[in-house]
Amino acid sequence: MAFILPFKQVDVFTNVPFKGNPVAVINCLNITEDQISSKQMQAVANWTNLSETTFIFKSSHPECHYKIRIFTPLNELPLAGHPMIGTCKAFLEFTETKNVSKMYCESKLGVIELSIASTGEISFKAPPADIEGIAAEASAGYQKSLGCEPVASPKLVRVGPKWVVFLVSDAEKCYGVNPDFAKLKHISNIFEHTGLILAGSKSGSMTNFEMRAFAPAEGVDEDPVCGSGSLALTRYLHDHFKYSETTQINITEGGRLGRDGHIKTCVSIIESETSYSTGGDAITIINGTISI
Amino acid sequence: MAFILPFKQVDVFTNVPFKGNPVAVINCLNITEDQISSKQMQAVANWTNLSETTFIFKSSHPECHYKIRIFTPLNELPLAGHPMIGTCKAFLEFTETKNVSKMYCESKLGVIELSIASTGEISFKAPPADIEGIAAEASAGYQKSLGCEPVASPKLVRVGPKWVVFLVSDAEKCYGVNPDFAKLKHISNIFEHTGLILAGSKSGSMTNFEMRAFAPAEGVDEDPVCGSGSLALTRYLHDHFKYSETTQINITEGGRLGRDGHIKTCVSIIESETSYSTGGDAITIINGTISI
Structure with missing residues (x-):
């Protein structure tokens, strides 16, 4: 009908x-x-x-x-x-x-x-999301496909999509990366990852980041502004920085695709309970x- | 405003x-x-x-x-x-x-x-379209990126977009090709081609074809059903088969992407003048x- x-x-x-x-x-x-x-x-x-x-x-x-x-x-x-x-x-x-x-x-x-x-x-x-390490082979493969090094171990965050978060030294580095999408797709497929979230801090800030989302294995080389990716990044950042109180994180994304996305995420720490949200x-x- | x-x-x-x-x-x-x-x-x-x-x-x-x-x-x-x-x-x-x-x-x-x-x-x-040979290096590169051989020399047809037409033995071969898009993109960029039109005849027919259109250099790995590509193919087929009278060609495209496009093109031969049209x-x- x-x-x-x-x-x-x-x-x-x-x-x-x-x-x-x-x-x-x-x-x-x-x-x-x-x-x-x-x-x-x-x-x-x-x-x-x-x-x-x-x-x-x-x-x-x-x-x-x-x-x-x-x-x-x-x-x-x-x-x-x-x-x-x-x-x-x-x-x-x-x-x-x-x-x-x-x-x-x-x-x-x-x-x-x-x-x-x-x-x-x-x-x-967001629903609670697990965070876990990835195989050394996957990490090396992603590093090669991006042509740059992470500043901390890349980790997998399951927020519905399975994003590998890959933190680089700064926002400029993040913006400048030209991934080899064929290689990135190949590794995502082998390890059954949705794709990769690349991020770099603005001027060393712990709460301001430039981000990019690559998912060639899902048919989307680069997603312009990615909400689930922002959740994965936020989960990763809390694991990395261990924020001691409720923290709002500002993320920009999409410049390389002619967009100008603004995402606000939040790590809410209320008593011993931590939750994550994203919006804009x-x-x-x-x-x-x-x-x- | x-x-x-x-x-x-x-x-x-x-x-x-x-x-x-x-x-x-x-x-x-x-x-x-x-x-x-x-x-x-x-x-x-x-x-x-x-x-x-x-x-x-x-x-x-x-x-x-x-x-x-x-x-x-x-x-x-x-x-x-x-x-x-x-x-x-x-x-x-x-x-x-x-x-x-x-x-x-x-x-x-x-x-x-x-x-x-x-x-x-x-x-x-369509406006009149030139047809010309391509460099041996381009032809070899496309052959490698498609993983199959042409049955006649691939040629470039300028129909607005600059399509290389690559004819294979039959419709099944055309449907089955899994291009290496990174390689194909690279060659298109070097030779300033829009992309490649792949086609194969159905049961040896001179007027029924399966077609596919690849344009990774334009940001579209595979176009589902491509009108300008059908014009390029039709121009190529007339060069190849030298139809002696006005001929309608039926093209199907898009099956690999879950589509089912039907294109009807025509080589119109009226007195000594030949023109090309596409529609559906x-x-x-x-x-x-x-x-x-």
């Missing part, structure tokens, strides 16, 4: 059009999930050619405002960063919801809590309908 | 949604070309992440219905295949134009004549507005 569904394409991690990371969002609130197959959703996501396309359904969880399904051009993802934020922005507009500060979204990794600041910035609290601005660029 | 402009995303070379090649089309008929800069158009095209994004303006040519500007994520193109067809489809819908059989479009390569069949299929007549179906998938 064919449907004409409400559609938005939202620019995330920016308040300047075309400077962030786009996500296509399809409003399926007026149909049920069994009326559209995963195969159909995958075909749509393959065709939009964006790093992610999402579908909003009614949730069966009583506390959730909606359920999200997230697809790359090649796969369904359990969770992703900028799509969570762009989809929340689209949901608020689709449903003309105003003056809320908390939203709850059902994902394949459980219920995700989103916060909407009075400025309109949207952030979400989002603006709707394309507004209309899609025929499926 | 910010605008909200009519927007469509059209699927080209198919009548089944999501099986063709998408083009984003922005209707600038109600603004003038000096109200939007090339830099802005380039930023939009980079952001949509499609192989092409087009902008429709009023034309100053009295015989032209509109003027087209065509952008890849990285560059402006003088002319392109599927964007010409998708943009004509969008123009007809934007302007509610019905029952026309000819349309004229101003492009950077001059006035392009489009035909609209009673079935709705849209085709256009197109359907609008996304309909709405874009904020620029």
Whole structure:
């Protein structure tokens, strides 16, 4: 059966059009999930050619405002960063919801809590993420594919996607790297990593970073502004710097692709409990309908 | 200045949604070309992440219905295949134009004549295209990057994009090729080629072909269904087979990317004059507005 569904394409991690990371969002609130197959959703996501396309359904969880399904051009993802934020922005507009500060979204990794600041910035609290070392062979391979050395051991952070975080000496070094994508893809495939998050500190700061996200094994050589990558980096930085109190981290990303993304992440340390969140601005660029 | 402009995303070379090649089309008929800069158009095209994004303006040519500007994520193109067809489809819908059989479009390569069949299929007549041999080194390099041998000398056809046409023994061989994109990109860059059109005949036919289009040097490893590539192939096939009369060629493309594109090209031989056209179906998938 064919449907004409409400559609938005939202620019995330920016308040300047075309400077962030786009996500296509399809409003399926007026149909049920069994009326559209995963195969159909995958075909749509393959065709939009964006790093992610999402579908909003009614949730069966009583506390959730909606359920999200997230697809790359090649796969369904359990969770992703900028799509969570762009989809929340689209949901608020689709449903003309105003003056809320908390939203709850059902994902394949459980219920995700989103916060909407009075400025309109949207952030979400990530599920707990493991951090672990990687094989020496993987580390050496990534080093070769990037053509530069890390300043600390690269580590794997599982935030839904499996990102290897690779910290270099400074922001300029990070910006200047020209990866060998074929090599990087090869290593990601061997070790079953989603890809690599490259980051460097600005002027030696522990809270200001330039970041880049490479995922050639997922069909995206470089993602312009990567939310899940920012979570992986933040988890890594806490492991590395051992922040003693709640710390906000400012990340810029996308300059090499002509973008100018701004991500704000947070390590929240409340009593003995630590949690991680990421967020930023989002603006709707394309507004209309899609025929499926 | 910010605008909200009519927007469509059209699927080209198919009548089944999501099986063709998408083009984003922005209707600038109600603004003038000096109200939007090339830099802005380039930023939009980079952001949509499609192989092409087009902008429709009023034309100053009295015989032209509109003027087209065509952008890849990285560059402006003088002319392109599927964007010409998708943009004509969008123009007809934007302007509610019905029952026309000819349309004229101003492009950077001059006035392009489009035909609209009673079935709705849209085709256009290509400007004359040169065909020439390529350096032995380029030919050997492409052969290595594809991992297979051509059945005739690869040649360069300038149809706006500069495509090297590489004919293999049959459709199955064409479908099965797994290019080394890094190598292919390298050779394209050295010899300043847009990319490579791979094709193989179906059951030895001189008029039925499977085709693939690789343009890693333009940031598109494989284009799903490529109109300009079909023109280059058709020019090449006429050089190779020397058709003695007007001949229609059926091309399928995109299977390896989950698409199912159908392209109909034609070598028109009228008296001593030969011309080339390409065309197919197109359907609008996304309909709405874009904020620029």
